[in-house]
Amino acid sequence: MRRSDLFAIFLLVCTLLFVALLGYGELRQERDQAGREGNARLVRTLGLTDLALFTEARYTRHLSQADHHAPFQDHPLALEHFPSGSMVSPPLPWRRPL
DSSP states (O other): OOHHHHHHHHHHHHHHHHHHHHHHHHHHHHHHHHHHHHHHHHHHHHTOOSOOOOSSOHHHHOGGGOOTTGGGTTSTTOOOOSGGGGTSOOOGGGOOOO
16 A cells, blocks of 8 residues: 555544544534533522632622622731632722723
């Protein structure tokens, strides 16, 4: 066999694998639809609100329900106790252009 024949076979196999993976994704998506609908029904039934992004600090658990003074703990110059506080930006009213 020539090297070009081997390369053509390699491309054919890769193409077939790619098509098989696309088909598997479609099958998986249809199969998981019932699970997503069940989760949506559970959220509606329990009345869940926001997604908890962080678990350690009360002001980073639900950003839409955060108290504006909670990040400072004791006073505005207090050191940050939790690492997730450095990933959350300040509220919009406190931001000013530099």
